[in-house]
Amino acid sequence: MISEELMRSISSKNPAKMLMLVIDGLGGLPLNGKTELEQCHIPNLDKLATQSICGLVDPISPGITPGSGPSHLALFGYDPIKYQIGRGVLEALGIGMHLTDNDLAARGNFATVDEKGIIVDRRAGRISTEKNKVLCDLLQNGIAEIEGVKVTINPGKEHRFVVLFKGEGLGDGLTDSDPQKNGKPSISASATTESAKFSERVINRFIKEATHLLRSQESANTILLRGFSQIPKIPSMTELFQVRPAAIAVYPMYKGIARLVGMDVLEAGEEIRDEIKALRDYFDQYDFFYVHIKKPDMFGEDGNFHGKVRAIEEVDEFLPDLLDLRPDVLVVTGDHSTPSVLKSHSWHPNPILLFSRFIRTDAVERFDERSCLLGGLGRFPAMGIMPLMLANALKLKKYGA
Amino acid sequence: MISEELMRSISSKNPAKMLMLVIDGLGGLPLNGKTELEQCHIPNLDKLATQSICGLVDPISPGITPGSGPSHLALFGYDPIKYQIGRGVLEALGIGMHLTDNDLAARGNFATVDEKGIIVDRRAGRISTEKNKVLCDLLQNGIAEIEGVKVTINPGKEHRFVVLFKGEGLGDGLTDSDPQKNGKPSISASATTESAKFSERVINRFIKEATHLLRSQESANTILLRGFSQIPKIPSMTELFQVRPAAIAVYPMYKGIARLVGMDVLEAGEEIRDEIKALRDYFDQYDFFYVHIKKPDMFGEDGNFHGKVRAIEEVDEFLPDLLDLRPDVLVVTGDHSTPSVLKSHSWHPNPILLFSRFIRTDAVERFDERSCLLGGLGRFPAMGIMPLMLANALKLKKYGA
Numbered sequence: 001m002i003s004e005e006l007m008r009s010i011s012s013k014n015p016a017k018m019l020m021l022v023i024d025g026l027g028g029l030p031l032n033g034k035t036e037l038e039q040c041h042i043p044n045l046d047k048l049a050t051q052s053i054c055g056l057v058d059p060i061s062p063g064i065t066p067g068s069g070p071s072h073l074a075l076f077g078y079d080p081i082k083y084q085i086g087r088g089v090l091e092a093l094g095i096g097m098h099l100t101d102n103d104l105a106a107r108g109n110f111a112t113v114d115e116k117g118i119i120v121d122r123r124a125g126r127i128s129t130e131k132n133k134v135l136c137d138l139l140q141n142g143i144a145e146i147e148g149v150k151v152t153i154n155p156g157k158e159h160r161f162v163v164l165f166k167g168e169g170l171g172d173g174l175t176d177s178d179p180q181k182n183g184k185p186s187i188s189a190s191a192t193t194e195s196a197k198f199s200e201r202v203i204n205r206f207i208k209e210a211t212h213l214l215r216s217q218e219s220a221n222t223i224l225l226r227g228f229s230q231i232p233k234i235p236s237m238t239e240l241f242q243v244r245p246a247a248i249a250v251y252p253m254y255k256g257i258a259r260l261v262g263m264d265v266l267e268a269g270e271e272i273r274d275e276i277k278a279l280r281d282y283f284d285q286y287d288f289f290y291v292h293i294k295k296p297d298m299f300g301e302d303g304n305f306h307g308k309v310r311a312i313e314e315v316d317e318f319l320p321d322l323l324d325l326r327p328d329v330l331v332v333t334g335d336h337s338t339p340s341v342l343k344s345h346s347w348h349p350n351p352i353l354l355f356s357r358f359i360r361t362d363a364v365e366r367f368d369e370r371s372c373l374l375g376g377l378g379r380f381p382a383m384g385i386m387p388l389m390l391a392n393a394l395k396l397k398k399y400g401a
Numbered sequence: 402m403i404s405e406e407l408m409r410s411i412s413s414k415n416p417a418k419m420l421m422l423v424i425d426g427l428g429g430l431p432l433n434g435k436t437e438l439e440q441c442h443i444p445n446l447d448k449l450a451t452q453s454i455c456g457l458v459d460p461i462s463p464g465i466t467p468g469s470g471p472s473h474l475a476l477f478g479y480d481p482i483k484y485q486i487g488r489g490v491l492e493a494l495g496i497g498m499h500l501t502d503n504d505l506a507a508r509g510n511f512a513t514v515d516e517k518g519i520i521v522d523r524r525a526g527r528i529s530t531e532k533n534k535v536l537c538d539l540l541q542n543g544i545a546e547i548e549g550v551k552v553t554i555n556p557g558k559e560h561r562f563v564v565l566f567k568g569e570g571l572g573d574g575l576t577d578s579d580p581q582k583n584g585k586p587s588i589s590a591s592a593t594t595e596s597a598k599f600s601e602r603v604i605n606r607f608i609k610e611a612t613h614l615l616r617s618q619e620s621a622n623t624i625l626l627r628g629f630s631q632i633p634k635i636p637s638m639t640e641l642f643q644v645r646p647a648a649i650a651v652y653p654m655y656k657g658i659a660r661l662v663g664m665d666v667l668e669a670g671e672e673i674r675d676e677i678k679a680l681r682d683y684f685d686q687y688d689f690f691y692v693h694i695k696k697p698d699m700f701g702e703d704g705n706f707h708g709k710v711r712a713i714e715e716v717d718e719f720l721p722d723l724l725d726l727r728p729d730v731l732v733v734t735g736d737h738s739t740p741s742v743l744k745s746h747s748w749h750p751n752p753i754l755l756f757s758r759f760i761r762t763d764a765v766e767r768f769d770e771r772s773c774l775l776g777g778l779g780r781f782p783a784m785g786i787m788p789l790m791l792a793n794a795l796k797l798k799k800y801g802a
Contacts, residue, residue, distance in 0.1 A: 029759060029760075029761060030761060030762070035761065056779070060403075060800060061403050061785070061788070062778075062781060062785045062788060062789050062792075063403075063785065063787075063788030063789040063790075063791060063792035063797065064403060064407075064411070064788060064792070064797070064800050065792065065797060065798075065799045065800060066799065066800050066801055067799050067800065067801040067802045068802070069801045069802050070800055070801035071801075080801070081403075081404065081407065084801060085801065085802065086802070087802045090802040091802075227802075339759075341759075342759065344799075345799055346759070346792075347789075347792040347797070348761065369761055370761060370763065370764075370777070373763065373775075373777055373779075374775065378779065379779040
């Protein structure tokens with residue numbers, strides 16, 4: 001893969017507009033012989049495929065199933081092995097928290113501990129989300145700050161919450177305070193690096209104080225923290241590629257990942273039509289747009305084959321609105337496959353189409369996995385998409401004399 | 402390529418059975434327009450190809466012709482550039498010697514030296530294999546040990562033998578004692594690293610004592626040693642992938658390589674039918690099976706095109722027996738091509754088919770080089786096979802959040 005140094009050295013600005021449409025969980029596996037995409041009626045995408053150059057994209061590399069963090073970093077042109085987004089950070093992004101460089105994030109569970117300090121239920125009987133909110137308020141009101149570190153507690157669903165430690169001198173490199181199994185004693189977080197010693201002290205005091213505040217609760221009488229992490233030190237897309245990037249997404253996690261790589265996150269409502277409207281409204285102000293469509297992945301995760309088919313067909317209906325904006329370079333692909341038959345992310349490559357004035361069109365006439373296999377882009381890792389888009393936008397100078 | 406650290410972190414156990422059938426020297430080159438495979442009548446493999454996802458595998462990378470060491474390491478999921486099996490070690494494995502971490506192995510030749518110490522025949526007139534055995538016995542009886550290092554001498558064919566030095570403190574990093582040309586003076590082995598100084602002393606004393614024992618021989622009056630090497634420090638497949646691996650092979654070298662990566666080597670007789678029987682007998686006890694078929698390579702090396710065709714057809718006849726075991730993931734491929742027209746290993750990619758429940762089948766209907774070119778797996782390096790097999794066995798966790 002091409003190094004960041006090389007990309008920095010050959011990137012240049014021009015007004016050409018690039019649009020990356022990411023259909024979450026796009027690729028699938030056959031049910032009765034055909035994948036979700038192969039069973040879709042998507043005349044607009046099919047027509048665009050005939051005018052584009054197509055291919056197959058491995059999110060990371062063959063066989064590797066990515067989470068949303070690595071798969072999106074790769075789409076945005078970053079090495080997904082070099083840069084990793086920790087669990088705590090991703091959860092924080094997922095509920096819409098804004099993180100800065102010094103923040104340390106962790107995932108938390110309310111849990112039940114017996115009088116001997118043994119964890120009897122890591123999920124505190126899966127307390128209700130409403131109860132969770134009450135308990136997070138209790139903790140937040142009781143613990144605002146520890147040794148100058150501001151503590152922010154945000155409830156998630158059921159027994160889950162996210163805690164953010166904000167202050168100077170917080171290194172990461174900490175083991176979980178969660179033994180991961182019932183029947184084990186509760187444990188402290190432990191620094192694995194010298195620079196995390198202060199974090200260790202703050203976190204363990206937080207756990208102690210939280211447990212004290214929860215002492216009279218019936219089930220949720222302690223907390224377990226895990227996935228301590230900080231946002232990765234990552235150059236912005238503007239630094240690397242000299243682009244002005246904007247993100248249009250509905251779900252907080254994707255907005256958060258986009259923010260990590262320096263995108264402006266545009267107000268995009270709740271539905272695809274709102275996302276298209278945002279794109280239209282801001283089209284003059286940026287030269288790279290990441291548009292994220294969530295629904296196909298959700299149906300895939302639910303094992304709802306026909307729901308996923310329908311969700312992809314819905315995207316197709318809005319394609320003419322995208323094309324009306326006349327982007328110079330348009331890519332349509334997925335971040336990873338989510339086959340309904342697996343009900344989960346998978347390792348299978350995604351179809352991709354790239355539309356620009358400077359392509360050799362191929363024989364692909366259908367936008368699906370098996371048709372794109374024979375496309376002119378061949379098969380390549382997702383990290384290679386950005387260089388291709390930039391090249392097609394004539395934003396990359398010649399390398400070498 | 403995916404790092405070992407990543408593979409370790411995402412590998413997990415489940416009972417799914419994986420079977421890798423390696424047909425040695427599978428790929429070929431056309432004679433009268435068609436390769437060996439293309440001239441084969443292999444109805445079972447062709448039928449399986451239609452139910453599988455196919456592709457082409459480069460043993461190392463395009464243009465690189467591998468020996469059996471690197472090609473097998475890559476098949477087993479190891480970086481064949483990072484890990485190298487030295488010549489001495491490979492020869493020792495090839496004649497069935499068991500090596501442990503501290504052993505230093507070397508290839509040897511009996512040779513003829515004149516009274517001035519000049520090598521006049523590096524192969525001692527290609528003495529007979531029988532004579533070789535007699536001389537190896539002579540050396541073994543005369544030299545059991547040097548400075549606490551146990552010396553084991555095993556005859557090979559004609560003038561060739563293998564010597565194994567077993568003891569503490571034997572580092573490798575030694576130049577050959579073989580000038581590689583007649584007409585040059587015989588030379589000593591020389592340490593290129595500090596840790597090989599003791600080895601140097603032991604080896605050169607061995608050469609001196611051996612030459613003394615051979616002094617009255619007519620032609621084989623000295624020895625030349627080369628390829629000093631130890632087994633590479635290599636994590637086992639169990640460490641990397643959490644599998645229980647077993648090897649079924651007839652030839653010692655393949656058993657030896659399998660042992661290097663931590664496979665159990667099963668008693669597999671002499672013929673394909675014996676290998677299949679071993680597979681059936683042990684099928685419950687392991688979750689990864691490497692089955693090695695030697696004959697096609699041997700016919701390829703002999704330039705016997707039709708012999709190679711017939712040998713591949715023989716494999717096809719046993720395919721139904723393999724399928725009867727209902728492996729969850731089955732891969733059929735080669736370790737390298739051995740085109741009969743070249744009479745040697747070659748750089749050409751091998752066809753591969755991968756059969757599992759979680760694939761997108763492709764349009765490939767014939768298991769041969771040109772048909773598999775259009776397969777859904779595309780073209781990829783052999784090191785990528787293990788991640789794909791593990792993914793299809795659902796033995797890999799998601800990477801990243």
